[in-house]
Amino acid sequence: MRSTDLMMIYEVLSNHFGAQGWWPAETRFDIVVGAILTQRTIWRNAARVIKDLKREKLTTPNALANVDPDRLEALVRPAGFYRQKTQRLIELARFIVEKYGGSLERLFEGSVEDIRGVLTSLKGIGLETADSILLYAADILVFPIDTYTRRICHRLELISSEDMAYEALKELFEGGLPSDLRIYKEFRALLVRLGKTYCRPRPLCRKCPLRELCYFAQRL
Numbered sequence: 001m002r003s004t005d006l007m008m009i010y011e012v013l014s015n016h017f018g019a020q021g022w023w024p025a026e027t028r029f030d031i032v033v034g035a036i037l038t039q040r041t042i043w044r045n046a047a048r049v050i051k052d053l054k055r056e057k058l059t060t061p062n063a064l065a066n067v068d069p070d071r072l073e074a075l076v077r078p079a080g081f082y083r084q085k086t087q088r089l090i091e092l093a094r095f096i097v098e099k100y101g102g103s104l105e106r107l108f109e110g111s112v113e114d115i116r117g118v119l120t121s122l123k124g125i126g127l128e129t130a131d132s133i134l135l136y137a138a139d140i141l142v143f144p145i146d147t148y149t150r151r152i153c154h155r156l157e158l159i160s161s162e163d164m165a166y167e168a169l170k171e172l173f174e175g176g177l178p179s180d181l182r183i184y185k186e187f188r189a190l191l192v193r194l195g196k197t198y199c200r201p202r203p204l205c206r207k208c209p210l211r212e213l214c215y216f217a218q219r220l
């Protein structure tokens with residue numbers, strides 16, 4: 001994938017949708033909590049839970065590590081899969097407290113490989129969630145790959161298969177983009193926006209800002 005391809009796509013999407021301002025959170029720990037809450041649901045539901053957690057003063061690792069699970073389940077319920085997410089949040093918070101004295105900054109002091117290894121060793125944190133945490137909470141130049149990105153890249157014929165290995169697709173983005181955190185953060189958000197708005201499983205190509213660049217659309 002050439003950097004010109006990626007930057008052209010980025011510019012078109014940015015002009016069309018405007019700044020996405022991801023990730024809308026007040027603290028790094030809010031971002032980490034949000035990355036778990038937003039799994040398999042829309043961001044609006046996760047944001048509602050974060051607001052409630054703030055009201056209940058449960059947005060620090062120490063507070064979440066010691067919370068009564070039943071109380072947390074009730075708060076997490078609007079984000080769906082609430083039992084699973086409650087368990088994951090408590091485990092994550094306890095891990096940060098026990099290993100890093102409750103400090104995310106200490107966790108983020110390690111190398112990218114180490115932080116990634118630590119995060120993905122925790123239940124419920126896969127590569128995409130770990131990389132989202134690295135990019136948005138730790139400000140590290142890592143490009144998370146999700147289903148939207150796979151689908152869009154395949155339809156644009158930037159890759160030959162939607163099933164391309166995670167690391168290989170991630171490296172294509174990282175090799176093709178300038179080393180600019182703002183672009184990484186915005187581009188990821190713009191791809192999600194495109195995937196939700198136009199490049200759905202049944203795409204709305206006629207309205208899509210990328211239609212002139214897209215091989216899939218040209219074959220319709």
Ligand code: SF4
Nearest residue numbers: 199203205208214217
């Ligand atoms: S033109 Fe169609 S297939 Fe191509 S990116 Fe847009 S919505 Fe997806």
